[in-house]
Amino acid sequence: MTLKIGAADLLSSLPRSFAIIDLDMIFLEASDGYLELTGRTREQLIGSHVFERFPDVTSDAASSGDIVRNSFRRVFETGRPDKLDTYYYPIAPSPDDGAPQRRWWRAENRPVFRNGRVVALIHDVEDVTADVIAQRERDVRDRLIESLSDVATWQFHPQSQTVIASAALAEMCELDGETGDVLVAPYLDRVHPDDLERVVSIFAANANAPAGTSVDFDFRVVTPQAGERWFACRSELVRSEPNAPAAFIGLSIDITEAKMREVELTRTITERDRLIEQKEVLLGEVNHRIKNSLQIVSSILKLDASHAHDENMQGRLQAAASRVQAVASVHELIYRAGQVDTVEFGEYLGDLCRAMEDSLPLEIALIHESVPLRVSTDRAISLALLVNELVANSATHAFRDRKDGTIAVRAAVNETRLELSVSDNGDGRPEAPGHRGLGTRIIAAMVSQLEAELRQFRGTQGGHVVHLSVPIDR
Numbered sequence: 001m002t003l004k005i006g007a008a009d010l011l012s013s014l015p016r017s018f019a020i021i022d023l024d025m026i027f028l029e030a031s032d033g034y035l036e037l038t039g040r041t042r043e044q045l046i047g048s049h050v051f052e053r054f055p056d057v058t059s060d061a062a063s064s065g066d067i068v069r070n071s072f073r074r075v076f077e078t079g080r081p082d083k084l085d086t087y088y089y090p091i092a093p094s095p096d097d098g099a100p101q102r103r104w105w106r107a108e109n110r111p112v113f114r115n116g117r118v119v120a121l122i123h124d125v126e127d128v129t130a131d132v133i134a135q136r137e138r139d140v141r142d143r144l145i146e147s148l149s150d151v152a153t154w155q156f157h158p159q160s161q162t163v164i165a166s167a168a169l170a171e172m173c174e175l176d177g178e179t180g181d182v183l184v185a186p187y188l189d190r191v192h193p194d195d196l197e198r199v200v201s202i203f204a205a206n207a208n209a210p211a212g213t214s215v216d217f218d219f220r221v222v223t224p225q226a227g228e229r230w231f232a233c234r235s236e237l238v239r240s241e242p243n244a245p246a247a248f249i250g251l252s253i254d255i256t257e258a259k260m261r262e263v264e265l266t267r268t269i270t271e272r273d274r275l276i277e278q279k280e281v282l283l284g285e286v287n288h289r290i291k292n293s294l295q296i297v298s299s300i301l302k303l304d305a306s307h308a309h310d311e312n313m314q315g316r317l318q319a320a321a322s323r324v325q326a327v328a329s330v331h332e333l334i335y336r337a338g339q340v341d342t343v344e345f346g347e348y349l350g351d352l353c354r355a356m357e358d359s360l361p362l363e364i365a366l367i368h369e370s371v372p373l374r375v376s377t378d379r380a381i382s383l384a385l386l387v388n389e390l391v392a393n394s395a396t397h398a399f400r401d402r403k404d405g406t407i408a409v410r411a412a413v414n415e416t417r418l419e420l421s422v423s424d425n426g427d428g429r430p431e432a433p434g435h436r437g438l439g440t441r442i443i444a445a446m447v448s449q450l451e452a453e454l455r456q457f458r459g460t461q462g463g464h465v466v467h468l469s470v471p472i473d474r
Contacts, residue, residue: 018124020112023076025050025069028120037127039094054091057100064089071109075121081110086128104132152252156184156235158207159245163187172231172254174223192220192228206237207246213237215248218255230259343380345418346370346411352384353391353409360395363404370411373418375472379450383420383470386446389439390422390466398426398464418472423465 017033027045035042038054045053050072056065064087071082084107090100106128112120152169156162163184170179173190191199199219206215215235222228235250353368360366375383391407399405407424447454452470459465 016124017126018122019045020120021050021072021123022120023118025072027053034125037125038091039097044095054089057090058088068107071107072121072123075109075111076118079111079113079118081108083108086132102129103127104129154250154252156203156248156250157245158203158248161185169252172229172252173221174225190221190223192222195219203248206248209237209246211237211239211242215250229254229256231255341377342374343377345373345375345380345383348380348384349387349409349411352387356388356391360391360407361403364395364399365406366391366409367406368409368411371413373411373413373472375418379470379472382446382450383418385442386450386468387420387422389443389446392439394422394424394426394464398424401427413472414469416472418468418470420468420470421465423459423463425459425461425463427463 015033016031017037019030019034020028022028027048027050030040030042030045035045038045040053051065051069056063058064067084067087068089071084074080074082084105086104086106088102088104090102092098092100104127105125107123107125110122110124111118112122152172153166154169155164157164161184162181164181165175165179165187167179169187170176173187175186175190178186188196188200199217202215202217206213209215213236215237216233218230218232220228220230232253232255233250234253235248237246238249239246349368349370353366357366387409391409394407398407405424405426407422410421410423412419443454446452447468450468450470452468455467457465457467
């Protein structure tokens with residue numbers, strides 16, 4: 001028995017997204033890939049006019065419909081293939097859905113001949129919407145990074161001894177052309193000889209650390225033109241999967257001027273009052289700069305999180321952005337108040353809760369109560385991270401079986417102690433037993449650093465309560 005395969009059967013099943021269109025711009029045939037891509041059935045498409053089935057809804061001078069229509073005409077008139085670069089043409093996902101969605105395409109139109117004459121064309125099309133949107137988001141992220149003129153980004157892979165270096169890093173190290181995925185050796189050659197062993201040992205010591213570990217350090221580089229410079233590096237260890245080799249993603253900032261100012265202040269300022277005044281001005285500038293830099297880094301993390309395909313990675317990036325924002329808000333309050341040693345905690349707690357509420361689901365309300373209390377800047381940062389993690393835990397674990405709820409943050413003073421509580425009206429379940437995520441480790445570290453007492457219990461009206469008693473210096 002001989003199996004006969006018709007031309008229509010063959011064309012419709014080829015693994016490409018294409019349609020065959022005649023001289024009147026009527027659909028003659030389409031591949032299964034084209035039907036799937038456009039959300040149409042063969043019965044809906046075959047025999048219909050291209051621009052009646054997919055009307056042009058753009059309003060620009062050179063409309064998307066004109067771009068495609070003119071390409072068809074060139075093929076019919078010249079008998080030569082015509083390739084279209086990326087173009088915008090919104091279409092509805094199905095005939096029943098009349099709301100066009102944003103779509104970008106690349107296409108090539110090739111002639112079909114019969115007896116030496118063009119009788120139709122093959123419209124070979126590819127949907128590149130995801131690539132276009134991803135590139136736009138990368139451009140936004142790059143512009144945010146470039147707005148910090150002295151901040152360079154990099155990704156170091158110890159196992160392969162390679163680094164993905166930004167143009168800013170190559171410029172800071174005076175290594176023209178050493179951008180993208182390159183060997184790390186030229187960059188290590190720029191490290192000051194007295195600091196090289198320490199830098200290498202820092203990465204080696206953290207190569208087996210858990211993902212999410214922060215690796216921060218300062219060191220000197222020596223370049224042919226600029227000479228000796230100071231860099232501050234702030235990075236985090238990441239892994240593509242649990243047992244994959246470690247990689248370090250980080251930022252480098254040239255802090256030479258700050259180092260030089262510090263040396264100059266130490267050397268030249270002798271009067272105590274003038275030293276204190278100069279120091280406060282410098283710290284005010286630093287806090288303002290740190291606040292701006294941290295807010296941009298937080299924006300970048302949120303942008304990456306919104307486009308992460310892996311839910312775990314998306315959650316980690318969102319959590320990292322929240323932590324960065326919590327610290328940034330302390331520096332904002334320091335800068336506004338003009339005091340670098342202490343922070344008005346009652347005012348700061350309100351600012352922090354309002355910022356966190358914006359990142360919570362709309363159905364979860366965050367309320368706060370506090371009293372006036374000044375605490376040291378260091379303790380304010382530790383308390384900020386604690387509140388951030390506890391609120392995040394409640395938002396994540398307390399409302400698994402319901403969509404709405406309330407989280408309350410309350411602070412009061414009892415003689416020489418700050419009584420701080422974070423409670424919710426959820427189902428009363430804390431973080432999963434035995435779970436030791438980064439948030440749990442941060443809470444434990446901050447409780448230890450503050451010499452605080454932590455208790456967890458079920459609230460009188462249900463839900464879960466975490467109470468902290470923190471010693472304060474009157």
